[in-house]
Amino acid sequence: MNRRFVSGCSFSVMALVLLVGTTITSMEVSTVRSASLQGGAGPLDFLKAQDASFALVVNSSGVLTAEGPKLFPDRFPDGLWLLAGLPDNPQLSGPFSLPFPVASIVLSPDGDTALAASVPVPFFEPSSLAVLGNIKAFVESRDPDDLQITVFTSEDMPQLANVTSLAYGPDGRWAVMGSNGPGPFDPSARNARLYVVTGLPDTLAFSDPIPLHIAQVERFVLTLDGDTLLVTQSIPDVDGRPESRVLLIRGIAPGGADPQIVDVLGLPFPDEFVPWGPPTLDDAKLTLDGRFILAPNPLATAFDPATGFQGLNTITIIGGVEEGQLEVARVLTEADGAGQGPLMAAVSPDGDTALVIDTFPPGGGTLLTGLASGDPAQVEGQPIPPFGPAFPLGPDGPPVMAFHNDVYFTPDGNTAIVTAGVAPGLPPQFASSVSVLTGFGGGNIQVVANLTDPELNIFLPFNQHMATVPSGLVDYINISLAQQDLARSTLVTQVESAIRAADRGDTDDAVQNLNLFIATVANFNRQGILADSQATTLTTLASVGIKMMQQ
Numbered sequence: 001m002n003r004r005f006v007s008g009c010s011f012s013v014m015a016l017v018l019l020v021g022t023t024i025t026s027m028e029v030s031t032v033r034s035a036s037l038q039g040g041a042g043p044l045d046f047l048k049a050q051d052a053s054f055a056l057v058v059n060s061s062g063v064l065t066a067e068g069p070k071l072f073p074d075r076f077p078d079g080l081w082l083l084a085g086l087p088d089n090p091q092l093s094g095p096f097s098l099p100f101p102v103a104s105i106v107l108s109p110d111g112d113t114a115l116a117a118s119v120p121v122p123f124f125e126p127s128s129l130a131v132l133g134n135i136k137a138f139v140e141s142r143d144p145d146d147l148q149i150t151v152f153t154s155e156d157m158p159q160l161a162n163v164t165s166l167a168y169g170p171d172g173r174w175a176v177m178g179s180n181g182p183g184p185f186d187p188s189a190r191n192a193r194l195y196v197v198t199g200l201p202d203t204l205a206f207s208d209p210i211p212l213h214i215a216q217v218e219r220f221v222l223t224l225d226g227d228t229l230l231v232t233q234s235i236p237d238v239d240g241r242p243e244s245r246v247l248l249i250r251g252i253a254p255g256g257a258d259p260q261i262v263d264v265l266g267l268p269f270p271d272e273f274v275p276w277g278p279p280t281l282d283d284a285k286l287t288l289d290g291r292f293i294l295a296p297n298p299l300a301t302a303f304d305p306a307t308g309f310q311g312l313n314t315i316t317i318i319g320g321v322e323e324g325q326l327e328v329a330r331v332l333t334e335a336d337g338a339g340q341g342p343l344m345a346a347v348s349p350d351g352d353t354a355l356v357i358d359t360f361p362p363g364g365g366t367l368l369t370g371l372a373s374g375d376p377a378q379v380e381g382q383p384i385p386p387f388g389p390a391f392p393l394g395p396d397g398p399p400v401m402a403f404h405n406d407v408y409f410t411p412d413g414n415t416a417i418v419t420a421g422v423a424p425g426l427p428p429q430f431a432s433s434v435s436v437l438t439g440f441g442g443g444n445i446q447v448v449a450n451l452t453d454p455e456l457n458i459f460l461p462f463n464q465h466m467a468t469v470p471s472g473l474v475d476y477i478n479i480s481l482a483q484q485d486l487a488r489s490t491l492v493t494q495v496e497s498a499i500r501a502a503d504r505g506d507t508d509d510a511v512q513n514l515n516l517f518i519a520t521v522a523n524f525n526r527q528g529i530l531a532d533s534q535a536t537t538l539t540t541l542a543s544v545g546i547k548m549m550q551q
Contacts (some may be wrong), residue, residue, distance in 0.1 A: 001515040003194050004536055007039050007382070010168070014161075015424060021302075021396075024199045024385065028463065032148060035066055038292040039070035040055055041110055041112055042196060042499060042502055042503040042551065043103050043502040043503070043548065044498060044499045044502040044503075044510065044548070044549070045107035045110040045499070045509075046108075046110045046170070046171055046172050046470075046472060046543065046545075047114075047471075047473040047474065047495055047498070047499060047501065047542075047545055048110070048260060048472045048474055049181065049411070049412075049472055049474040049475050050109075050111050050411040050469040050470065050472045050475060051136070051139070051411070051469055052086060052087075052112075052411050052412040052414070052415065052468075052469075052473060053084060053085065053086045053110050053139075053467045054082060054083060054084045054085075054086060054126070054139045054411075054468075055086070055408065055410070055417050055466055055467060056080060056081070056082065056083070056105055056107065056114060056428075056445050056466065056467045057080070057082075057083055057092070057419065057434060057458070057465060057466045058077045058080060058081075058103070058104075058105055058116075058458075058459075058464075058465045058466065059076060059077065059078060059080065059081055059094070059095040059307050059455065059457055060076065060078060060101065060102075060103075060119070060210075060457050060458070061075075061077060061078045061101065061457070061458035062076065062457065062459055066455045071435055075306050075428070075457070076455055076456075076457035077087065077095055077097070077455060078095075078097070078098070078100075078102070078119075079095030079096050079097050079098060080092055080095060080096045080098055080102065080105075081093065081094040081096075081229060081456065082092055082118075082138070082142060083389055083417065083434060083436075083451075084139060084142065084387040086372050086415055086417075086436060086438075087414065087415040087436060087438035087448055088438075088448065089409070089447050090426060090434075090448060090451060091141045091451075091514045092288050092434065092451050092456070093207060094350075094457075095145075095455055096144040096286060097118065098149070099128070099149060100117060100118040100119070100128050100130070100151070101119040102116045102117065102118060102119065102130075103117055103118065103119040103163075103164075103167075103464070104116065104117040104163070104164070104165055104166050104464035105117075105464055105465075105466070105467045106166045106167060106168055106175070106467050107135070107467040107468065107469050107470070108135075108166075108168050108172065108200070108260040108274040108551045109168055109170060109172040109470045109472065110172050110469075111136060111469035111470070111480035112133065112134065112135050112136045113131060113132065113133050113135060113172070113200070113201045114132040114135055114467060115129065115130070115131060115132075115166050115175060115200075115471055116129070116130045116132060117129055117130075117163040117165075117166055117177075117408070117522060118130075118163070119399070120357035121410070124252055125307060126153070126154030126160060126161050126162075126164060126182070127154060127160045127161060127163035127179075128151055128152065128153045128154070128160060129152045129157075129160055129163065129177075129204075130149055130150065130151045130152070130218070131149070131150045131152075131200070131201050131204075132147055132148070132149050133146070133147070133148035133149070133150075133201060133473070133493040134146055134147055134148045145312075145397060152204065154278040157204070157206060158182065159177070159179065159195050159206045159209070160179075160218055161179055161180075161181060161183070162179050162180035162181060162182070162185065163177060163178065164178045164179065164180060164216070164217050165177070165217065165218065165220055165464060166464065167180070167220055167221065167222050167229075168200075168202050168222075168230075168470070168543045169222065169226040169253060169254075170202075170222070170224060170225065170226045170470075171226075171539065171544055171545070171547075171548045172200065172272075173198065173199070173200055173548070174196060174197060174198045174199075174200060174226075174253070174254055175196075175197045176194055176195070176196060176197070176220065176222065176229060176252060177194065177195045177196075177206075178192070178193075178194055178196055178215065178217040178218075178220060178231070179192070179193055179194070179209075179217070180192050180215075180216050181193060181429060183249065183411055184550070185216075187215040187216070188215070189215070190213050190215055190218055191215075192211075192212045192213075192214045192215060192218070192233075192258070193209035193210055193211050193212055193214065193217070193449075194206055194209070194220075194229070194231075194249075194252070195209060195250065196210070196253075196254055196259075198254050202258055202282050205221045207254075209213075210248060210249075210252075210259050211388065212261070213261075214232065214233045214245065214247070215233070216233060216234075217231055217233065218231075218232045218233060218234045218282070218283075218501040218543075219231075219232045219234075219283050219284070219464070220232065221284075221285055221286055222252070223286055223290045224288070224311065224537060224540045224544075225253070225540050225544060226252070226253040226292070226539060226544065227250060227251060227252060227253045227256070228248065228249065228250055228286075228290065228321075229249040229252040229259075230247070230248060230249075230282045230284055230285075230286050230293060231246065231247040231248075231249065232244070232245075232246055232282070232283060233245040233246075233247070234279045234280075234281055234282045236284075243266040243268040243269060243280065244266070244267050244279050244280040244281035244282075245265065245266045245267070245281075246264070246265050246267075246281070246284050246295065246318065246326065247260065247261055247263075247264050248261070248262050248263045248264075248324060248326060249261050250262050251484055253435070255551070256411040262324035263320070263325055263326045264325070264326070265318060265326035265328075267280045267281050267295065267297070268280070268317065269299065270299070270301065270312065272300075272301050272302065273299055273300065273301055273312075274300040274302065274303050274309065275302070276404055277299065277300030277302060277303065277309060278298035278299055278341065278343070278359060279298070279299065280297055280299045280312075281296075281297060281298075281548070282343055282344070283295075283296060283343065283344045283345060284318075284345075285345045285346070285347050285354070286321070286347070287347055287351070287354075287371045287372075288347055288348075288349070288351035288371070288372075288533070288537055289351060289372065289374070289533045289536055289537065290320060290321060290322070291319070291321055291322055291374055292317055292318060292329065293317070293318035293319075293326070293467070294316075294317060294318075294347070294354055294356070294371075294372070295315070295316040295317075295318055295323060295465050296315050296340060296343055296344060296345055296356050296367070297312050297313075297314045297315065298311065298312075298341045298342060298343040298359050298360075299311065299312040300341065300360075302311070308360060308361060309340075309341060309360045309491075311340050311341040311342075311360050313333065313334050313337075313339065313340060313341065313342065314331050314332060314333055314338055315331070315332040315338045315345075315356055315366065315368070315381070316328055316330075316331050316332075317329045317330040317332070317376045317379060318320050319332070319376065328374040330377065330378070330379070330381070330512065332366075332368075332375040332381055335485070336380070336381045336510065337366045337367075337368075337381020337382055337383050338356075339356070339358040339364050339365055339366050339381070339383060339384075340358045340360040340361075340364065340368055341358050341359040341360030342356045342358055342359075342363075342366065343356075343357055343358065343359035343387060343405060344356070344357050344359075344404070344405065344406055344407050345357075345368075345407070346408050346409050346416060347371070347408040347409075348409050348413045348440060349409060349411065349412075349413040349471040349475060349476060349479055350372075350413050350440075350441075350480075351371065351372045351533050351534065352369060352370065352371050352372040352533075353367060353368060353369050353371065353440065354367075354368040354371060354462070355384070355407055355416050355418075355440075356368060356407075357404040357405075357406075357407045357418055357436075358404055359403055359404055359405060360403075361398070361401050361402065361403060362386035362391075362398045362399075362400045362401055362402065363386050363387065363388045363400060363401065363402030363403065363420060364379045364382075364383060364384050364385055364386040364405050365386055365387075365389065365404070365407075365418075366382065366383060366384060366386035367381070367382045367383075367445070368380070368381055368382075369382070372531065372533040372534075374533070383460075384437075384445070386400040386402065387400060387402065387418075387437070387447045387450065388402025388404070388420050388433050388435055388450050389401065389402060389420075389431055389433045389450050389452055390402065390420075392427075392429035392431070393429060393541065395425065395455050401423060401430070402420040402433060402435075402450075403420050403421055404418055404419070404420045405419055405420060405421045405458060405465065406418070406419045406458070406465045406466050407419075407465075408466055408468045409440070409468065410468050410469075411468065411469050411470060411471040411472065411475045411477070412471075412475055412479070413439065413440060413441055413471070413475070413479050414438055414439070414440055414441040414442075415436060415437065415448075416436075416437045416438075416440060417434060417435070417437075417466060417468065418434070418435040419433070419434055419435065419458045419466055420432060420433045420434075420435065420458065420464050420470055421430070421457070421459060421465075422457070422458075422468075430463060431452045431454075431456065432452065432456045432457050432458040433450050433451060433452045433456070433458075434450075434451045434452075434456070434458075435449070435450045435451070436448040436449045436451070437448060441479070441482070458550060472497055472541075473538065473542060473545070474495055474496075476534075476537050476538055476541065477492055477495070477538065478492075480530060480531075480534040480537070480538065481530070483527055487524055487530075490520060491517060491521065491524075491538070494514075494516055494517040494520060495513075495514075495517060495542075496515050497509075497513040498510045498511075498513035498514045498517070498545065502549060507549050507550070510545075510549050511546050511549050511550065513527035514542045514543075514545050514546050515546070517538075517542050517545070518539050518542050521538045521539055521542070522539075524537065
């Protein structure tokens, strides 16, 4: 494995690290330069159809402090699994060791780079950040020596403190990093903040902190254009307000106005709940068109030793995103298809469906449809039967027992990957798993595999256990025009012409082809070949390509 470590002593090694000052709008930034990871990537490669055959999965030993104890004593190594062969022949390879235990990982839009943040040890102490390059070669060879890894520590960049989440911008040249602030975690300090990281993958430049005025930043997600960020706060503040929150932030993309929190919406706890159970909200996702927020509610209202958690079992749809005035538009209940402890949602690149997974056993889910209608009343839920490993303690239990905790779609929208973890204290017969479900594109959903391994451990509290490549513009074309061969071919040809022009350095020709693409999309929309939501998605990503070429 080709590793490049950047530590405190690297300040004297100018060939590896260069600290300079630059500017993102009005914000001061500090910059770190790593060895080049760009390779042969083209400027518009993020617009291509991306690799739907693999995903990356984080493995955890469960270490939370420098002194111990391990939550799973000596059972599991820290590392990274490669899930390849999707969808028909999924196989786990690994775990491959990394320079530090990883809590969060995301893949770049071109699929050739990943960002990984460390598990703070001791807990809530300074973090490390790794840039993993040459991912495509690693996927092909399954040889970790093909990875090019550059590690940054808090000694290099003080912004690397209590890093909780990561998200790539749509062109892969920048990202957002969430942090709970330096020093031991203090809920009363409300130190949570964001940083915009530019210059990826070669030169990392961190913006000034963007304060969130909350105790802890958990997961977040960007809109397709990268300008709006949705932040989830799942752990309540210590101010007497027992609620989870979502925050809507505009202007997060570099090069524009300074970021602003435009609205905050709290989801309060009901009168009856299990205080040591899941929160009201652990994850929220924007719909593809950015009009609504899906917020699964995993809260437990009761616990019975014989039957387990009794969940609130609702999925909240939040509207008012475009207006910047968040409000609850609809609450889906069990009668609408919500399952047992809905925890995480993944929005399909088809823009109309989403898969919500349940964290309470036995472990099923809900398929939501109608998201592209723009009307929450038209959203319908279809229960997904339980899936995962077989119950390990004999015939008296349920057929399946899974504690689902993360879900992602592959870029072609046909396959979903679901991880399931185990909690400390359960008998060792209970195993983590990676489930592969396919057939979403054709409406015939099937479980291909429930993969387990004696060394596999998906640790429940970590935010981003898994990463797939985001869908490219050509993926969205293929999905939107699956039954329209001529229209699909026309649009793909225009995008490919723009990509080739960018590769040879012809900015004007690349921009001209993307503008032609946008005009053609508008024409197909007028003819009814493309729905409004589909046209918006295609135009948005093409506009990102134009903006990137003109920078």
